[in-house]
Amino acid sequence: MTGYDIRTAVAADYDEFLALFGGAMMFEMRPDDLGRQMFEPDRALVAVDNDEIIGTTRALTRDLSVPGAVVPAAHVTAVGVKPIHRRRGVMAGLISRQLREVPEAIAVLWASEPGIYGRFGYGAAAFDVSYEVDLHRVGPRAVRTRPGELGELPADDAGKQLAPLLRSLQEHRPGVSGRSELGWQKHLQDKPDSRDGKTARRILVHRDETGTIDGYALYRGKLNWESSGPANEVSLEELVALEPTAYRVLWHHLLTMDLSAKLGYGYAALDEPVQQLVTTPTALGRRVTESLWVRVTDVARALGDRRYAVPVDVVLEVTDELIPANSGRYRLTADGPHTPARCERTENPADLVLSVTELGAAYLGGRRLAEFAATGRVIEHTSGALATAGAAFGWPVLPVSIEIF
Ligand SMILES: CC(C)(COP(=O)(O)OP(=O)(O)OC[C@H]1O[C@@H](n2cnc3c(N)ncnc32)[C@H](O)[C@@H]1OP(=O)(O)O)[C@@H](O)C(=O)NCCC(=O)NCCS
Known part of the structure; x- marks a missing residue:
């Protein structure tokens, strides 16, 4: 140096x-x-x-x-x-x-440009979808609503009330970052000089029949008047709702805001359920981008820490140019999604050979090992290993990262 x-x-x-x-x-x-x-x-x-x-x-x-x-x-x-x-x-x-x-055992980041981090062993593990919804064309399907089920929260202690919902989302979907109490304060900070002409942030909540908050949306609006009439823009910053009713009602409310022509949202998952709630999904204006990059820094610990969708018993030979101690053969065994996995070094011959970059890309369950085998970045030594390990590394719900940090 x-x-x-x-x-x-x-x-x-x-x-x-x-x-x-x-x-x-x-x-x-x-x-x-x-x-x-x-x-x-x-x-x-x-x-x-x-x-x-x-x-x-x-x-x-x-x-x-x-x-x-x-x-x-x-x-x-x-x-x-x-x-x-x-x-x-x-x-x-x-x-x-x-x-x-x-x-x-893992490091993660959002890359400003996709060309930067692959050389350091980061793999693009999640894709987020940005929406630019044409509210006049998208056609939200009708939703039955109860009076009083939607409300608003002041920002002051909203973090405390919303934190359990974010934790539930983490239990459901890979790729979601946790927030400390200070993290929530920072996330909900709303400095007037950072609003870019938009309104203050609104915190919309959905309550179930017992009055418990079971979904929320953070959004802003922007006044826009065109020669043809009102064309306001809604900026959705975050929407978390695992209960189907809360999810449907919050989305319906946002997709039908008065005076509005557009809704922007940057953090939809590839399998975002709202696609089923509109008659014209193309009017969501979807654009896919790499979001979370994962770098496995300790192979045995990282692979042992996650669960696997189906039973697997496979020897992976991993190469890591930057952290040579990571290189070597590992036996990964798991009995399915409900029990912890085991990953330890082995002298047994490799079933699959790959580098930490592919391991990072597949780690959140959003990308298939077969995708990398097709370009020679994963090599199958034992017939059938790619299919079994590929299914095991997958996950029923696709990863999404809901904030740029
Ligand atoms: C991106 C940035 C951090 C790179 O810093 P730098 O000190 O110039 O990078 P280095 O000289 O260490 O480059 C290391 C390698 O990465 C490559 N690289 C650097 N920036 C790159 C970019 N934006 N896209 C693709 N490759 C890049 C270099 O060409 C070099 O490749 P080589 O090893 O084959 O020669 C710097 O240009 C920067 O601050 N950019 C603006 C802010 C930003 O985008 N930060 C990243 C936030 S996620």
């Missing part, structure tokens, strides 16, 4: 850290008390040239739902290099060290 050093951050780096990342993203990032409180300096790295920070990365301490479990996952963010220091290997130095140091 020449011309700069990499060190663990200290609390006093917070403002400069933020300014550097904001500058790299071309986004004004203002320090605030909550952000300062949530800064975990011992989980952040900085590249320093003559006492000046020229590169940053950090890992947030959060958990993540994976098939059949919720596990600690290093949530990597704020990867940035000062523009005048680009393409000198600063990011490569930061990311490589970070991956060798994180204590969690």
Whole structure:
């Protein structure tokens, strides 16, 4: 490494850290008390040239739902290099060290550009769908509603009331990040200068017949009047509802807002059930993007931590150029989704050969090993192993990440 050093951050780096990342993203990032409180300096790295920070990365301490479990996952963010220091290997130095140091068995991130992280062993594990719904064409199917089942919450302590719903979503669907109490406060922060011309955030809730909140939606509106008439825009930020009635009623309400022509939503799953609730799904205006990238940093622990859809007994030979200790053969055994799996090193011959990148991509159950076998990135040595392991790594519900962190 020449011309700069990499060190663990200290609390006093917070403002400069933020300014550097904001500058790299071309986004004004203002320090605030909550952000300062949530800064975990011992989980952040900085590249320093003559006492000046020229590169940053950090890992947030959060958990993540994976098939059949919720596990600690290093949530990597704020990867940035000062523009005048680009393409000198600063990011490569930061990311490589970070991956060798994180204590969690997996690291996850959202990539600004898909070309960046594959070289470090991250695999794109979840796809999110962005909607730009044409509300005049989409045709929401009629829903019977009860008076009083919809309500609104003030933001103050909404996090406490909504947290159990997010936890239920984690138990149901892989790819969902958990939120601490501070995390909820940050998520529900609503600074007027960050609204981009939209209204304050509304917190819409659905209550079941006992009055318990069983679904919520966070959304804003934007006034828009065209020569042909009203054409307001609804920005849906988050919708969590596992009970079918709550899910149907919340979506129906949002898809039928008065004066509105468009609804934008960035975090739908590929198998988002709302597709069944409209007569014209093409009018949802769907665009698919890679969302969560997964990097397995400890193969045995990561594979043992999740559950498997069907019984499996397979030897995987894994290669990992960045963390050589990960390379080797592992025997993975599981009896199905209801019991814990076992994964340990073995000298037995490999049934399948793959790198950590494919393992990361398949880890959340959203991508099939066969997809990678088709391009030679997974090699089958034992006939039938691809089919069995492929089915075991899959999951009935597709992963989705419902926030960019
Ligand atoms: C992306 C960014 C962090 C890269 O930093 P950097 O120090 O220039 O990267 P490095 O010099 O370490 O590059 C390492 C490798 O990644 C490649 N790479 C870097 N940025 C890339 C990009 N945006 N897309 C594809 N490949 C990229 C480099 O070409 C290099 O490849 P090589 O090893 O084959 O030569 C930096 O340009 C940046 O801050 N960009 C704006 C903010 C951003 O997008 N951050 C990522 C948030 S998820």
